[in-house]
Amino acid sequence: MRRSIRMSLNILGSMALDSVETPYGREVDSLGGSASFSALAASLFCDVRMIGIVGTDFPKENMKIFEERGVDTSAVEVKDGATFRWRARYKHELGHAHTIGTEFGVFEGYLPDRNSIRNGESLLLANLDPDIQNWLLEGEAQPGFVACDTMGLWIKEKKSSVLKLLRRADLLLINDAEARLISGERDLIGAARYLRSKGVNMVVIKKGEHGALFFTDRIHSMIPAFLLENIKDPTGAGDTFAGGMIGYLERAKGNINDMLLRRALVYGSIMASFAVEQFSVKGLLQADAKAVKGRYKRFLELTGF
Amino acid sequence: MRRSIRMSLNILGSMALDSVETPYGREVDSLGGSASFSALAASLFCDVRMIGIVGTDFPKENMKIFEERGVDTSAVEVKDGATFRWRARYKHELGHAHTIGTEFGVFEGYLPDRNSIRNGESLLLANLDPDIQNWLLEGEAQPGFVACDTMGLWIKEKKSSVLKLLRRADLLLINDAEARLISGERDLIGAARYLRSKGVNMVVIKKGEHGALFFTDRIHSMIPAFLLENIKDPTGAGDTFAGGMIGYLERAKGNINDMLLRRALVYGSIMASFAVEQFSVKGLLQADAKAVKGRYKRFLELTGF
Numbered sequence: 001m002r003r004s005i006r007m008s009l010n011i012l013g014s015m016a017l018d019s020v021e022t023p024y025g026r027e028v029d030s031l032g033g034s035a036s037f038s039a040l041a042a043s044l045f046c047d048v049r050m051i052g053i054v055g056t057d058f059p060k061e062n063m064k065i066f067e068e069r070g071v072d073t074s075a076v077e078v079k080d081g082a083t084f085r086w087r088a089r090y091k092h093e094l095g096h097a098h099t100i101g102t103e104f105g106v107f108e109g110y111l112p113d114r115n116s117i118r119n120g121e122s123l124l125l126a127n128l129d130p131d132i133q134n135w136l137l138e139g140e141a142q143p144g145f146v147a148c149d150t151m152g153l154w155i156k157e158k159k160s161s162v163l164k165l166l167r168r169a170d171l172l173l174i175n176d177a178e179a180r181l182i183s184g185e186r187d188l189i190g191a192a193r194y195l196r197s198k199g200v201n202m203v204v205i206k207k208g209e210h211g212a213l214f215f216t217d218r219i220h221s222m223i224p225a226f227l228l229e230n231i232k233d234p235t236g237a238g239d240t241f242a243g244g245m246i247g248y249l250e251r252a253k254g255n256i257n258d259m260l261l262r263r264a265l266v267y268g269s270i271m272a273s274f275a276v277e278q279f280s281v282k283g284l285l286q287a288d289a290k291a292v293k294g295r296y297k298r299f300l301e302l303t304g305f
Numbered sequence: 306m307r308r309s310i311r312m313s314l315n316i317l318g319s320m321a322l323d324s325v326e327t328p329y330g331r332e333v334d335s336l337g338g339s340a341s342f343s344a345l346a347a348s349l350f351c352d353v354r355m356i357g358i359v360g361t362d363f364p365k366e367n368m369k370i371f372e373e374r375g376v377d378t379s380a381v382e383v384k385d386g387a388t389f390r391w392r393a394r395y396k397h398e399l400g401h402a403h404t405i406g407t408e409f410g411v412f413e414g415y416l417p418d419r420n421s422i423r424n425g426e427s428l429l430l431a432n433l434d435p436d437i438q439n440w441l442l443e444g445e446a447q448p449g450f451v452a453c454d455t456m457g458l459w460i461k462e463k464k465s466s467v468l469k470l471l472r473r474a475d476l477l478l479i480n481d482a483e484a485r486l487i488s489g490e491r492d493l494i495g496a497a498r499y500l501r502s503k504g505v506n507m508v509v510i511k512k513g514e515h516g517a518l519f520f521t522d523r524i525h526s527m528i529p530a531f532l533l534e535n536i537k538d539p540t541g542a543g544d545t546f547a548g549g550m551i552g553y554l555e556r557a558k559g560n561i562n563d564m565l566l567r568r569a570l571v572y573g574s575i576m577a578s579f580a581v582e583q584f585s586v587k588g589l590l591q592a593d594a595k596a597v598k599g600r601y602k603r604f605l606e607l608t609g610f
Contacts, residue, residue: 187535222532228494259610265610302527
């Protein structure tokens with residue numbers, strides 16, 4: 001019953017079966033999706049409720065993975081049909097995924113249950129069709145803090161929906177290529193200025209293995225990515241970053257200041273570092289509070305001067 | 306007479322006339338060359354003696370620029386013939402220069418005067434033919450601390466000479482693409498391990514706008530690049546980084562510890578940030594001690610968490 005009175009971080013996003021090939025291996029129908037990575041990362045910091053949809057072919061073991069991390073999956077619909085599937089290949093340069101196929105499956109026509117969220121609760125709109133993201137925002141319940149992520153596909157195909165989202169969101173996470181695409185600016189400070197002019201106060205620009213930038217009305221911050229030797233599969237790194245960052249902020253709720261915002265960026269980066277070391281969510285599942293603390297300490301050493 | 310008894314940082318490298326085009330402008334026969342950028346950057350921190358060669362067509366105003374920064378140019382030969390010239394174009398992505406032409410001019414057959422350096426003095430071998438770099442090292446005078454830089458051209462054409470250089474040098478500065486090229490490793494930690502196994506104890510891997518990594522037997526360090534909005538011409542950024550870093554170390558000579566080495570990386574990055582804001586050495590010439598101090602403070606703010 002505890003969960004029914006606690007405030008949770010709601011995470012809307014995709015739950016998927018990913019088939020990914022990198023120079024370091026290949027997996028078929030592994031657990032993936034923006035909500036999956038984000039929720040597992042955030043679950044180390046706060047209570048999480050996932051909002052999404054899967055098909056009847058979604059393995060029960062996957063659902064168990066969330067439950068074992070204490071993630072509330074009661075707002076995940078199970079619908080007759082196929083789970084969202086993504087197939088991709090990474091070349092030796094791991095920076096860029098070459099999408100081979102995307103099958104939306106049960107996500108076609110999906111509209112989340114607006115009653116899933118309650119007034120004042122935080123909301124992370126992980127990467128998903130911006131019309132679905134906006135739909136959840138326009139319900140009766142008014143979420144508190146709203147963070148969102150998006151991707152190039154939506155910027156190209158539904159730019160006005162993405163811009164609409166920015167008018168309502170408090171924080172946007174976006175990668176460097178996407179920030180350049182939506183703003184038309186090569187320079188990332190200029191891109192962040194453009195995005196903030198569209199209504200979102202805080203902007204995180206993720207640069208993959210090169211770290212991240214963070215902009216608010218008072219903050220310009222830059223952090224390197226956690227230095228790793230063995231990156232096997234970058235899938236979900238950005239989603240994990242988002243979950244780690246917003247989860248960390250949720251834990252500190254009501255006590256957020258500039259330094260805490262900057263530190264949240266570091267926790268996002270650290271969580272992403274676990275995700276990319278293995279395929280699917282495996283690396284993320286090995287991260288516990290102690291491992292996170294260890295990497296935070298190491299991050300301090302790596303960046304000290 | 307003061308200069309004759311003080312220890313100097315000796316900088317061997319190219320002195321050139323650069324013709325560079327970027328999306329932000331175009332210059333013809335501007336002051337360039339690895340030694341030029343390195344020396345101007347280092348001169349803010351320590352006494353500098355340049356070692357190099359120019360043709361009789363090298364403008365007197367250029368020589369004056371060094372002298373006004375207190376750089377000792379007595380070891381710069383002036384020879385009948387043409388100064389080294391480099392022509393290049395940068396596309397909208399400023400990361401990579403497309404070389405249009407290189408004319409070595411008086412650098413063909415150049416061997417520096419080994420008597421230019423004195424026992425125990427520090428030496429920065431800025432990017433240049435590794436056979437010339439090695440030649441200076443093999444003289445009677447034994448320099449103290451030796452830092453060196455190189456580039457893809459020499460790795461491709463004279464790899465054994467570059468490797469020979471690494472056996473003698475204490476510190477190598479190299480960019481990420483070059484580190485991958487020489488080591489055959491995609492991963493930069495692996496590349497640094499390869500380079501260190503070749504005899505050079507300290508390795509800086511420069512990642513351009515993405516910062517730098519630093520490896521010694523005890524240190525793994527990563528710093529972001531100074532966040533800039535207006536980059537006009539990246540030419541000389543790496544050379545300037547080297548000059549700033551080694552100049553800072555030279556100033557602290559005899560008192561070097563791990564934290565100081567890490568901080569030297571930040572000063573390298575800060576000096577490079579001035580260089581890229583304008584064409585040729587113009588940005589660098591605007592940097593004085595106060596401006597450097599200001600950017601160091603700003604760097605602390607940008608990277609704090």
